[in-house]
Amino acid sequence: MENRGITFGYGFLTQESSFDVQFSLIEYDGSHSYFRAYLVGLLNTILVSVIGIIFATIIGVVVGIARLSSNYLIERTAAIYVEFFRNIPLLLQIFFWYFAALRALPLPEKAEPMFGVFFLTIKGFFIPAFIWNNLYIFIYSVIAAIIAIFFVRAYAKKKQENQGTQTPVLLISIGLLIILPLLSFLLGGVDASIEIPVIEQLSKTSFTFKGGLKLPPELISLALALSLYTATFIAECVRAGVQGVSKGQKEAAASIGLTPNQVLKLVVMPQALRIIIPPTTNQYLNLTKNSSLAAAIAYPDLVLVFAGTALMQTGRAIEIVSITMLTYLTLSITISIFMNWYNKKIAIKEK
């Protein structure tokens, strides 16, 4: 290293970065520091990972259950989906969505609105945005609802252990989640108005949408590819989990007079979740790491912004690559610690 005239140090992080990032969750431009650029990249990575995890879980659970359906057509459709999407490299899928599928979308001036408010164009997906007054009261009310749900759950559990009667926790939870935020609208002075994107002419041939929220095509194709790809693996985890519960358990539960719904809720799901959660956690971790493929389609994630542009500008390869790797390590270890904790919580308590 010495004979190549390279020095080592993290001082560059406070220097002015002087490059721009297309899509950022926090305020950022060239006058901010490299550290701020790092934060922008990190937040974008987290954003796409969270979106991907949510959709992958939904699709994965649905497809996994469809794989177990007694309906031949449904089972085959789910199987074809799984076999097809998991045997094609993720990078290829990202390229496909970004360069082939989303490029076929119309230009902004020709876009047909979906339900009158959504605009799917080649320049991105434009959706209405909320404009909030007193947003913090609304957030407090949601937090209060979540805390209340925890109390209700604890109470229901205690009641079941003492008296053996069941409380409809799910209904109460949904009710709380609706009523408390609603109260914040009525009493707390929270006010939200919806801003619908409106088309605007920039020049003679160039149009764009003003107002609303813009999801760039990079984000959409990345989230789409990540969730469709990871969902296949989650579907297989779900299938293995539900199949892993022995038939005797279901029959025993039915023989003591539980209804089919109760069998599913009280006997099958708790046992299936134990099998499902560890491999699914692995898939979440994989999704987070795979989100680094964003660099290939120029979605400004951690790898592109920091290990790409910032590295090219500063030339500090060792510092930047090590920070990037450490960040991913921390993300992975955080998710796996959280999931281990949850796993331990629901594990069989052997006495």
Add this chain to the structure above:
Amino acid sequence: MNKLNFLSPDKSNLYAYLYSGISLLSLSILIVFLNSFFSLDLTSFLPGTISYFLPLIIGFIGLHLIRIEYSGIKFLDIINKNINTNNFNALLSLLIIFAVIKSLPPLLSWFIIDANFAGDSKDACSGSGACWAYIKTWFNRFMYGMYPNAEQWRINLSFIALAFLGGVGFFATEKFKKYLTLYYVVVYPVIAFLFIFFFISGGPIFFDFSYGIIAAVISIVIGFFIPSKFKMYYFLIIPITIYILLKYVFFYEELIELGKIQAFEWVETGAWGGLSLTFIVSFFCLIFCFPVGLFLSLGRRSDLPIIKYISIGFIEFWRGVPLITVLFMSSVMFPMFLPEDMFIDKLVRVIIAISLFEAAYVAEVIRGGLQALPRGQYDAAKSLGMGYWKMHIFVILPQALKLVIPGIANTFLALVKDTPLIFVVGLLEIVGMLNLAKTNPEWLGFAMEGYVFASIVFFIICYAMSKYSYNLEQKYKTER
């Protein structure tokens, strides 16, 4: 004749329900079929929304009418059992059938009917369908990358020869079966390397590695005459001695001059590419990552704390970072730590990086198999007086590896699917070549065809691999 109750069909009026149900079902399918294949709208006289949902409603009623348990007609019972158990299932089945009928014409027309197969320029593609002429024109590039056209027979010949040598195992007689593992683990990779180095790359005939091979061959031949008592010491000392002798004692000018002779034109690794590069990279990574992963998994279960914690640290580090940053590291950071005059080819760096990365995953999979074995196996082996290595080679690993065949196959599949990432260091395998071809000004606008083509190629490779691993799993399955 009993009264017909259309709300709950039963067996007593079987044929009345059956004929009305089947005719309604056929009508609904006919409507969708005509609409989708011939764009005829039979129901246009109805208001829009009703016309849109009419086939679904008719088909739903039809399926409801033919839902008769134990009808005595075999075909009907099979249909009812598989796609028509209740209203919800019937609705989903109908939706899937309609979706297939609806999506067939556009797919068919894109893939075949409106597609262009002939021609060798963009002008040949005028239809609205796919332009397979594009794939045809670029086929060489997608397969061989920037490898010179005149030299491509070298790649073909190497791959055919390697496939043939790899298939030898199927024809081996009982007598040679016991040497197969040795052949596949030691001899075959060496042959593969030689093919790729001399043939595909066109490397010089003599170099360090060939000294090593000569040393190995000589020492193995002599090794047959050494009493088994000394064999271990012999193989520890002699090959290295011969290698050193060859390299430093017979180190005279003529031999070095001889070493510079090249049989074939040198093709630098930067020019390699396409599907053949995918194969080369995945092949070597498969070979290297397995032993490394095996030793890591043993290390992680070792009683020696230093080995244990080094293995844990190593595994968790590689598993915690994305492959793309590892490749970044190998291309930007790694060369800084090398001495100034030393240069490692980027293909070699990539293969090392991917191998180490996947080795960590292989290690975790094998560890799962090791943990699944009951303690009794270890105790039994130890009570027979076996040492650590003997116990693992003859008792533990054969059972553990058998258990983890699906897991290892999944890791290998992941490896093959990760190879496109080498675009980070500027190596262009098939996906990279697609992206290059896409930006060619004479062939703009055919991204879709390229990606569909590559998807099909990868699907075939990965699907074949997963089916093969399934067969392997069935073959080695023992009742436990």
